[in-house]
Amino acid sequence: MTATPTTLVWFRDDLRLADNAALSWAAERGPVVGLFVHETVGRPLGGAAAWWLRRSLENFRASFPAPLIELSGDPRDIVPRLARELGAEVTWNRRYHRNEVDAPIKEATGAVSHPGYLLTEPWEVRTSAGRPYRVFTPFHKAVQSSLLDAPPTPLPAPDIIPAEVEPVTADRPPEPTWTATLAAHNTPGEQAAHTQLDRFLGALADEGTYDNDALDGVTSGLSAHLRFGEISPDYVWHRAAAAGTWAFLRQLVWRDFAWHRFYHLPDMATRNVRAQFDRFPWEWTPGDVPGDLAAWQSGRTGVPLVDAGMRELWATGRMHNRVRMVAGSWLTKNLGIHWRHGEEWFWDTLVDADAASNAFNWQWVAGSGDDAAPYFRVFNPLTQAEKFDPRGNYVRRWVPEANTPLYPEPMVDIKESRRTALAAYDGIRTG
Numbered sequence: 001m002t003a004t005p006t007t008l009v010w011f012r013d014d015l016r017l018a019d020n021a022a023l024s025w026a027a028e029r030g031p032v033v034g035l036f037v038h039e040t041v042g043r044p045l046g047g048a049a050a051w052w053l054r055r056s057l058e059n060f061r062a063s064f065p066a067p068l069i070e071l072s073g074d075p076r077d078i079v080p081r082l083a084r085e086l087g088a089e090v091t092w093n094r095r096y097h098r099n100e101v102d103a104p105i106k107e108a109t110g111a112v113s114h115p116g117y118l119l120t121e122p123w124e125v126r127t128s129a130g131r132p133y134r135v136f137t138p139f140h141k142a143v144q145s146s147l148l149d150a151p152p153t154p155l156p157a158p159d160i161i162p163a164e165v166e167p168v169t170a171d172r173p174p175e176p177t178w179t180a181t182l183a184a185h186n187t188p189g190e191q192a193a194h195t196q197l198d199r200f201l202g203a204l205a206d207e208g209t210y211d212n213d214a215l216d217g218v219t220s221g222l223s224a225h226l227r228f229g230e231i232s233p234d235y236v237w238h239r240a241a242a243a244g245t246w247a248f249l250r251q252l253v254w255r256d257f258a259w260h261r262f263y264h265l266p267d268m269a270t271r272n273v274r275a276q277f278d279r280f281p282w283e284w285t286p287g288d289v290p291g292d293l294a295a296w297q298s299g300r301t302g303v304p305l306v307d308a309g310m311r312e313l314w315a316t317g318r319m320h321n322r323v324r325m326v327a328g329s330w331l332t333k334n335l336g337i338h339w340r341h342g343e344e345w346f347w348d349t350l351v352d353a354d355a356a357s358n359a360f361n362w363q364w365v366a367g368s369g370d371d372a373a374p375y376f377r378v379f380n381p382l383t384q385a386e387k388f389d390p391r392g393n394y395v396r397r398w399v400p401e402a403n404t405p406l407y408p409e410p411m412v413d414i415k416e417s418r419r420t421a422l423a424a425y426d427g428i429r430t431g
């Protein structure tokens with residue numbers, strides 16, 4: 001009789017028990033031990049994401065019915081060594097970046113990988129010419145029809161036999177002091193993710209419509225839960241499709257699209273997708289925080305909607321999608337500051353900071369990405385506020401001094417700076 005093999009499940013962006021293909025696969029085989037590595041290679045997590053991760057991990061450890069080994073270091077050393085020591089097979093759910101880390105580990109251990117972070121694998125969705133998509137609408141059509149043909153069937157949480165291994169807790173990366181306010185606005189963890197989905201679908205059933213334009217509209221609030229894999233996109237699809245919330249599901253496909261593009265352009269966080277933007281005269285002072293950037297970061301630009309968004313972000317780790325677009329447009333177009341500064345600030349301060357979605361959306365806002373608007377769009381933050389915050393509730397909440405003598409004038413003239421941005425765009429458009 002052969003001994004039942006132990007399986008080492010390396011958790012990364014999949015801190016959940018339900019609909020976790022790697023975990024279910026391991027549980028079928030025999031005893032299970034979990035591993036989480038605080039990786040010291042690649043882009044470090046931002047402060048708000050590190051705050052979320054710590055709580056998500058604590059939550060996961062409390063519910064995981066097997067030992068969890070938490071270590072800090074380079075997974076290329078840790079995972080093969082641990083697999084050898086435990087005599088374990090390795091498995092994980094795929095991620096679509098950090099291939100320089102995962103590929104050699106797969107080679108060394110023969111790890112078995114599974115899908116589960118996205119609705120579709122980025123290499124599977126192709127145009128009729130066999131190329132990756134560059135435009136969202138046909139991508140969405142292709143994804144939606146494939147999911148309608150073969151709807152996702154989420155897996156239940158498996159029964160797990162714990163391996164006889166001592167759990168280990170690592171020295172976790174330190175958290176910046178400014179993250180102290182996040183607890184009042186965020187509840188990380190699998191259970192909270194499911195509660196949030198139930199609440200969202202319940203609100204839609206009661207009030208009707210999903211609306212990610214109006215600042216008081218109903219949206220899911222699931223982005224950070226999805227980012228850390230506390231809930232699977234397949235499960236969200238499954239529930240939301242049953243409720244017929246197609247406008248929301250279209251938005252969920254944007255997440256897949258951002259990863260589809262990022263998978264094919266892995267330097268998207270640092271390099272313009274459209275090369276002519278290399279000549280765009282953005283202000284760029286690496287390693288320095290010039291005054292205009294600092295004012296934008298701290299919500300002191302003199303533009304109420306932008307300041308409201310930036311203050312909301314700092315206090316809560318969240319920002320409404322519409323305000324992300326308006327604040328990003330103000331930074332890159334009216335202030336003329338390079339989008340990479342905005343991407344880095346959001347990376348550090350958003351609880352949902354996601355390698356693909358953040359980079360993709362910043363390039364979209366700056367105009368340097370593919371599937372950017374067909375023209376170089378400069379949002380007018382005043383008309384955006386009138387349209388999407390007509391009663392001014394959102395601005396009043398975060399910028400109570402707006403419309404009083406205490407509040408400053410905009411840092412730059414809105415019309416004049418718009419003209420300058422359009423002229424700069426004209427200058428790079430050809431060639």
Ligand SMILES: Cc1cc2nc3c(=O)[nH]c(=O)nc-3n(C[C@H](O)[C@H](O)[C@H](O)COP(=O)(O)OP(=O)(O)OC[C@H]3O[C@@H](n4cnc5c(N)ncnc54)[C@H](O)[C@@H]3O)c2cc1C
Pocket residue numbers: 212219220221222223224226227248251252253254255256258319320321322324325328346350352353354355357358359361362365
């Ligand atoms: C400059 C900028 C930066 C952004 N950075 C991030 C980021 O780092 N991480 C992130 O998850 N989203 C990012 N977004 C997208 C979007 O703002 C958030 O996903 C959304 O506000 C989250 O709120 P929600 O969960 O209530 O979304 P809902 O409106 O309920 O949408 C459902 C889900 O779809 C996905 N989604 C929605 N819109 C987008 C989008 N435009 N791109 C990609 N996925 C989307 C998210 O996973 C979201 O949870 C960014 C947008 C902009 C303009």
